[in-house]
Structure formats: structure tokens, C-alpha cells
Amino acid sequence: MITFKKAPYFGTELENLTIHAEGEKKYVQVCGGVCAGFPSPAEDFLSDRISLDERYLSKVESTFVNRVKGLSMYPEYLENDIIIIRSDYYPTDGDDIVVSINSSEYTLKRYDKANNRLVALNSDYAKSVTIDESDEVVILGVVDAVIRDKRKRK
Numbered sequence: 001m002i003t004f005k006k007a008p009y010f011g012t013e014l015e016n017l018t019i020h021a022e023g024e025k026k027y028v029q030v031c032g033g034v035c036a037g038f039p040s041p042a043e044d045f046l047s048d049r050i051s052l053d054e055r056y057l058s059k060v061e062s063t064f065v066n067r068v069k070g071l072s073m074y075p076e077y078l079e080n081d082i083i084i085i086r087s088d089y090y091p092t093d094g095d096d097i098v099v100s101i102n103s104s105e106y107t108l109k110r111y112d113k114a115n116n117r118l119v120a121l122n123s124d125y126a127k128s129v130t131i132d133e134s135d136e137v138v139i140l141g142v143v144d145a146v147i148r149d150k151r152k153r154k
Contacts, residue, residue: 011105013070014098018055056145062088064141066098072125073108081148083108085141098140099130106140 014061057063064085073096077083083098091097093113100106101118109129110120117128131137 009104011107013068013072013105013107015069016064036078056084059086059088062086062141064098068108070102070108070125072120072122073110074122076121077108077146078148081146083143084145084147086144087139089142091139091142096143097130098143100138100140101131102136108143 005079042050056099057065064087066083066085068079068081071079076096085098089095091111091113093111095111096108097118098106098108098109099111099118107118109120112119112128115128116131120126
């Protein structure tokens with residue numbers, strides 16, 4: 001028997017962003033770190049180069065990039081945050097995952113493994129959803145990184 005899987009439907013809470021793998025990689029210079037205490041004078045001489053696409057998009061075949069469109073995970077996730085989701089990570093307790101229950105649209109929720117629940121962090125939104133054995137659960141992936149543009153926030 002042939003089983004068909006439909007493409008993920010992100011609905012109103014998430015917007016899928018396409019990854020294009022063309023062009024040359026860009027690198028940024030990383031100079032030490034930002035210290036929240038008293039900085040070390042030696043940190044001025046530390047530097048490294050990183051490629052953001054190598055760091056966040058190293059496995060394009062198992063990576064999704066979404067824009068957060070709802071507030072159910074506020075205050076940890078704000079509307080228009082960009083989330084990097086990895087489908088090759090297995091979710092563990094406390095992970096934030098993009099998930100569909102019983103063919104619903106994909107949504108971002110915190111995985112509470114101990115209680116077999118999906119949790120919305122914003123109490124103004126739906127309460128936690130308990131996952132039953134009869135539920136069809138499709139996990140798109142685990143949130144690996146959040147990118148937030150602070151300049152556009154007021």
C-alpha cells in the first residue's frame with residue numbers, strides 16, 4: 001500500500017522561509033566575547049571567523065527556517081523571530097519543537113516529556129495539550145537557534 005505524506009502546513013503561527021544554497025559563504029570576525037562582569041584585557045586579542053550559514057545551515061537537507069507569527073510562546077519567542085529547526089535532532093524533555101497533532105497545522109510548543117504534553121508558554125493561549133497513544137504526532141524538528149532583530153522592536 002502506498003502512503004502519502006503531505007507537505008507541512010504552517011498556518012498562522014509559523015511562516016516557512018526557503019533556504020537557498022547558492023553563492024559564496026560570508027564570514028564574520030568574532031573578537032572575544034561580551035562580558036557581563038569585568039572583562040579580561042587579554043580578550044581584546046582573541047578572534048575567530050565564523051560562517052553563519054555553516055553554523056546554522058550546515059545540514060540544509062534537515063533544516064527548516066521559520067518565522068514566528070503568533071504569540072503562544074511569548075515571552076521566549078516574539079512575533080517575527082526567526083527560528084532554525086533541525087529535523088535530525090530527537091526531541092528531549094524541555095525542547096521547543098515544531099509539531100502537528102492529528103493533521104493539524106504545525107505549531108511551536110515546549111515538549112514536556114515527563115507529562116507527555118505540549119506546552120504553550122503564554123498563559124493567554126491554549127492550555128497544554130496532552131498527547132494520547134491514539135494521537136498522530138508529526139514532529140518537524142527541534143528549535144536549534146533563535147534570531148531576533150532587536151532594532152525593529154519598539
